[in-house]
Amino acid sequence: MKNIQGIAASPGIAIAKVYQLETPDLSFEKNVIDNPQEEIDRLDKALEVTKMELEQIRAHTKKEIDDEHAEIFSAHLLVLSDPELINPIKDKISSHNAAAEVALDETATMFIDMFKTMDNEYMRERAADIQDVTKRLMAHLLGVTFPDPALINEEVIVIADDLTPSDTAQLNRQFVKGFATDIGGRTSHSAIMARSLEIPAVVGTKNITEAVSHNDILIVDGNEGTIIINPSEEELTAYIGKQKLFAEQQEEWAKLKNEPTFSKDGEQVELAANIGTPEDVSGVLNNGGEGIGLYRTEFLYMGKKQLPTEDEQYNAYKSVLEQMGDKPVVVRTLDIGGDKELEYLDLPKELNPFLGFRAIRFCLENEDVFRPQLRALLRASVHGNLKIMYPMIATLEEFRQAKAILVDEKESLLSEGVKVSSTIEVGIMVEIPSTAVIAKQFAKEVDFFSIGTNDLIQYTMAADRMNERVSYLYQPYHPAILNLVNTVIEAAHNEGKWVGMCGEMAGDPIAIPLLLGLGLDEFSMSATSILPARTQIRDLSKKDIASYKDKILSMGTADEVVEFIKKKTD
Numbered sequence: 001m002k003n004i005q006g007i008a009a010s011p012g013i014a015i016a017k018v019y020q021l022e023t024p025d026l027s028f029e030k031n032v033i034d035n036p037q038e039e040i041d042r043l044d045k046a047l048e049v050t051k052m053e054l055e056q057i058r059a060h061t062k063k064e065i066d067d068e069h070a071e072i073f074s075a076h077l078l079v080l081s082d083p084e085l086i087n088p089i090k091d092k093i094s095s096h097n098a099a100a101e102v103a104l105d106e107t108a109t110m111f112i113d114m115f116k117t118m119d120n121e122y123m124r125e126r127a128a129d130i131q132d133v134t135k136r137l138m139a140h141l142l143g144v145t146f147p148d149p150a151l152i153n154e155e156v157i158v159i160a161d162d163l164t165p166s167d168t169a170q171l172n173r174q175f176v177k178g179f180a181t182d183i184g185g186r187t188s189h190s191a192i193m194a195r196s197l198e199i200p201a202v203v204g205t206k207n208i209t210e211a212v213s214h215n216d217i218l219i220v221d222g223n224e225g226t227i228i229i230n231p232s233e234e235e236l237t238a239y240i241g242k243q244k245l246f247a248e249q250q251e252e253w254a255k256l257k258n259e260p261t262f263s264k265d266g267e268q269v270e271l272a273a274n275i276g277t278p279e280d281v282s283g284v285l286n287n288g289g290e291g292i293g294l295y296r297t298e299f300l301y302m303g304k305k306q307l308p309t310e311d312e313q314y315n316a317y318k319s320v321l322e323q324m325g326d327k328p329v330v331v332r333t334l335d336i337g338g339d340k341e342l343e344y345l346d347l348p349k350e351l352n353p354f355l356g357f358r359a360i361r362f363c364l365e366n367e368d369v370f371r372p373q374l375r376a377l378l379r380a381s382v383h384g385n386l387k388i389m390y391p392m393i394a395t396l397e398e399f400r401q402a403k404a405i406l407v408d409e410k411e412s413l414l415s416e417g418v419k420v421s422s423t424i425e426v427g428i429m430v431e432i433p434s435t436a437v438i439a440k441q442f443a444k445e446v447d448f449f450s451i452g453t454n455d456l457i458q459y460t461m462a463a464d465r466m467n468e469r470v471s472y473l474y475q476p477y478h479p480a481i482l483n484l485v486n487t488v489i490e491a492a493h494n495e496g497k498w499v500g501m502c503g504e505m506a507g508d509p510i511a512i513p514l515l516l517g518l519g520l521d522e523f524s525m526s527a528t529s530i531l532p533a534r535t536q537i538r539d540l541s542k543k544d545i546a547s548y549k550d551k552i553l554s555m556g557t558a559d560e561v562v563e564f565i566k567k568k569t570d
Helices: 036-064 066-079 083-096 102-116 121-142 165-169 188-195 232-256 278-286 310-323 360-363 367-383 397-413 433-437 437-441 452-462 479-494 511-518 527-538 542-545 548-552 560-570
Strands: 002-005 006-012 013-020 157-158 178-181 202-204 219-221 226-229 268-275 292-296 328-331 387-388 425-429 449-450 498-501 520-524
Touching: 002 013, 002 449, 006 188, 013 178, 013 425, 036 066, 036 083, 036 121, 036 165, 066 083, 066 268, 066 278, 083 520, 083 548, 102 121, 121 560, 165 188, 165 268, 178 188, 178 219, 178 437, 188 202, 202 226, 202 328, 202 425, 219 232, 232 527, 268 328, 268 387, 268 527, 278 310, 278 527, 310 367, 310 387, 310 520, 310 542, 360 367, 360 397, 367 397, 387 397, 387 433, 387 449, 387 452, 387 542, 397 425, 397 437, 425 433, 433 452, 433 479, 449 479, 452 479, 479 511, 479 548, 479 560, 511 527, 511 548, 511 560, 542 548
Parallel strands: 013 157, 157 178, 178 202, 268 292, 268 520, 292 328, 328 387, 387 425, 425 449, 449 498, 498 520
Antiparallel strands: 002 226, 006 202, 013 219, 219 226
C-alpha cells in the first residue's frame, strides 16, 4: 500500500483496477533515403489517415460531451493543415534526403520546444497540441497502433504520464471510473474535460506511472487529490463509505436546484455560471444556476478559418438568452490576445502578450470586428435578460469609447426598424489593478462590475500563474487582493450598483465566506460548483463574517487570512 498526493482536478471517488495508457514505441532508424517523392507520398497518406481519425474523434466528442470540447480537435486539424508545419517537413525530405519519420521528428521537436518556452499560456498549450497531433501522425508513418481509450470495456482507472485531449475525449464514462496523471494542473485540457465528463481525476502526481502496475487496485480521491495503491480492507471499506457519503451529498445538493441562495441570516446572493457555448446552458440549468455571469464569446471565433458572421453570433446569443428565460445573461465581448489567438487575424507578436494588445484594446482598434458583435448582441437582446460587459478595461476613456460605439449601433438598428431591448445593463470586468483603485469613478458610469480574479491576481502580484517558479505568488486570499475586491464592492454599492465575480475564486470554498462577508452580490463559477456553493452559503452568516471584515483586511499574509476564516466558519 502506498499513498501518492497530486492535484485534485475533478471531484468524486473512484475505486477500480489500473489501466495503463502507454505511449506506443515510436522509435525509428535514421536512414537516408533514395526517393524523396516516395517519402512525401508516405507522409501525405499518413496525414490523410490522421485527419480522418481526428474527424471521427471530433464527431464523437461533439456527441458525447459538447461542441466546445469538440473544438479542441478542430484546432488539431488546423495544425495538420498548417503549411508552416507541413512545408518544413517536406523541405527536409526533399533537400536532405531525410526519411519522413526523421523530417517529422526534427520539425515537430523544433516547434514544440519553441512553443514550450513562450510566455503565454495559449502558446504553451499549442506545444501540447502539436505533440499530440505529431505523435499520432508518427504512429501512422511507422504503422504502429495508437492507443484507443474508446475500446476500454471494463471498469478501470486510467493511468498516464498525461492524457491528451484526444485520449480524454474517447474515455467511456461507463467503464472509465477515474484517471490519474504524472503531469498537468487544474486548468489543463484533461482536467477540464474530466470535470465535464464528471470523472474523478487527480493530476500532477509526478510519478504515478512508475508507482503502479497493471491490475493494481487504486483509490482515486478527486476531492482531496489523494491516490491509494492496493489499499487495505480497512481503507477500502472507509473509501466505499466516503463514496456513499459523496453520492448522498450530491443528492442533498440536488434538492436545492430550484431554491434561491440565502445565507443563514437571510441575506440573498445570486449564484451564476461561466459558459463558453450555447450547449453549456443545459448544465447551468441542471445545476440550479440563477443566471450566467460570464458568457465567453471568443469560442465563437476560435477553431475557425474566418470571423463568425453577425447572423451566426446573433443565433448563438439568441439561443442562450431564450434558454435562460428571464434569468440574467452577462455576455463578455470578444476577449482575444494574451493567451488566446485567432489563426486568421494577423495579430502582432508581442514579448508580453498578457500586458499587450488584447481584449477591448483590440476591439477599439478593429471596429470592423467589434461592431458586428455589438449589433448581434443588440438584436438578440429582445429574447431575454441581456447584460453586456467589456473585458480588460484600464481607463474610463476606453469604457466611454466602447459604450459610444454600442449607443451608435443601437441607434442605427432602431432607425432600421430593428427592435432592441431598452433594459440592457452595460458593465466592465475588473481585471486590472488601476481599475479597482479608481472603482469609485467607474461606478458613476457603469451599470455593474464583474471581478475577473484570474487576471487581477496575477497582475496585482506580478506573477504569471502558469509559471511554476512564481506560482506560489498566485494568492487569491492575499490581503492585497481582498482589499481591491472590497474597494470595488464599496464603490459600486455607494452608487447603488451590483458587483459579480467570474474568476475561479468565486467558486472556491475558502473564498466564498470572505466574499460573502465583503458583500459580493453575484458569484459566477463552473456549473458543477453551484449546488455545493449554495449549500455552503446556507450555513454562513453574512453579518457575522462582515463584522470581521476590518480585521481580515488589515492582516499581512494569505495564510493568516485562511487560518482565521477557517476557525470562524468551521
